[in-house]
Amino acid sequence: MTQPAHAFTTRAEDQHPVIRVRGLRTQFGETVIHDGLDLDVRRGEILGLVGGSGTGKTVLMREIMLLHAPTAGTIEILGTDATRIDRRGLRALRRRMGVLFQQGALFTGLTVRENVRLVIQEHARLSAGLAQELADIRISLAGLPAGAADQYPDALSGGMVKRAALARALALDPELLFLDEPTSGLDPVSAAAFDERIVELRDLLGLTVVMITHDPESLRQAADRVAFLAERRVRALAPMGDLLASTDPAIAQYFQGTRARPQGTPAPSPEPGGA
Numbered sequence: 069m070t071q072p073a074h075a076f077t078t079r080a081e082d083q084h085p086v087i088r089v090r091g092l093r094t095q096f097g098e099t100v101i102h103d104g105l106d107l108d109v110r111r112g113e114i115l116g117l118v119g120g121s122g123t124g125k126t127v128l129m130r131e132i133m134l135l136h137a138p139t140a141g142t143i144e145i146l147g148t149d150a151t152r153i154d155r156r157g158l159r160a161l162r163r164r165m166g167v168l169f170q171q172g173a174l175f176t177g178l179t180v181r182e183n184v185r186l187v188i189q190e191h192a193r194l195s196a197g198l199a200q201e202l203a204d205i206r207i208s209l210a211g212l213p214a215g216a217a218d219q220y221p222d223a224l225s226g227g228m229v230k231r232a233a234l235a236r237a238l239a240l241d242p243e244l245l246f247l248d249e250p251t252s253g254l255d256p257v258s259a260a261a262f263d264e265r266i267v268e269l270r271d272l273l274g275l276t277v278v279m280i281t282h283d284p285e286s287l288r289q290a291a292d293r294v295a296f297l298a299e300r301r302v303r304a305l306a307p308m309g310d311l312l313a314s315t316d317p318a319i320a321q322y323f324q325g326t327r328a329r330p331q332g333t334p335a336p337s338p339e340p341g342g343a
Contacts, residue, residue: 085144086111086244086276087132092141094127101127103300105141114270114277116287116308119297120322125280126248128297132278133165133246134158146243163191166237167246173233174221180207180232181217187239203239209272210235211265227258231265238269245269247279251286259283263290284308284323296322 087109094101101124109115117125130136132143134150143150145161153161174183184203188194194202207217210231221229230250237245250266251259263286270277281287287294287308294311296304298318304311312323 084111085109086146087278088142088144089128089132090142090144092128092131092143093139094124094131095139100300102138105297105301107295107302107305109276109278110293111276112270112274113292114266114279114290116291116294117278117280117297118282118287118294118322123297124300125297129246129248129278129280133167134162163240164242165244165246166240166242168230168233168237168248168250170249170252174229174236176221179218179220180212180224180235183221183232184236184239187236191240203235206235206238207232209238209269211261226253227255227262230254230262234265238273241273243274243276245275245277247277247281249280249282251281251283256285259286260289266290 085108087107089105089107092102092105092107094105105128107128117129119125127136131138132145134143134145138151141151146164148157148161150158150161174180175186178186181200181203184206185196185199188199188202189196192199204214204217208214212228212231212235216224216228216232219228221232224232234250237247247266251262254262266277266279267290269275277290279286279291291308293305294308295302296311296319304314304316304319306314311319314320314323
């Protein structure tokens with residue numbers, strides 16, 4: 069299958085996964101969320117995480133971000149076994165990550181620039197002037213106009229809030245970027261522009277991106293591969309086009325909506341004997 073035009077080309081030495089999950093088990097009381105889950109994320113790719121409600125997408129992302137410890141299994145991040153390091157090592161790894169939360173999670177009492185600058189000053193010994201200069205660079209990278217830096221989150225549109233949150237996620241020049249429903253609530257034009265910006269930043273900064281999204285257009289436009297979660301594990305990991313053509317009943321049912329299929333592509337036929 070022909071790779072999408074935006075697909076990130078990696079050198080042979082970059083094929084080793086920067087995120088490697090093996091035998092992951094996540095359990096809350098009697099409820100098992102993941103059991104024997106394996107996942108590799110390649111350097112420089114944009115990986116989409118999808119699956120039905122309750123499949124543990126957000127929990128998995130939080131475990132990879134080292135915000136929640138799994139019940140069992142290993143998570144290797146950037147060559148380090150994150151399940152076997154001390155608190156100092158965890159802090160060092162987290163500094164190499166950026167995250168955009170679903171609702172932005174900006175401090176409403178701070179301007180956009182102050183939100184970004186605060187992260188920089190908390191983790192780097194820089195003068196206020198240099199921290200502000202770096203914050204302005206991140207704001208520009210996120211695609212916000214210069215005037216937005218002095219605005220408070222309540223005065224911004226939904227799309228601008230997402231970009232402000234993206235600027236903050238980029239504050240410490242991360243290697244890994246995690247996005248939780250980055251285009252939720254956006255109109256199609258704003259969502260497409262945001263997806264385009266993510267691809268541009270990946271190419272410009274060499275980021276590796278993991279994103280949870282229910283938006284099939286985002287998966288088509290931005291994701292190099294998509295991990296489909298079902299039955300407590302990664303049931304499939306493939307380019308979006310391959311998943312849309314899958315005859316696996318669970319995958320076909322998830323993507324059966326017309327918006328999830330390329331224009332002119334018929335819905336998958338039901339399995340023989342299926343309902």
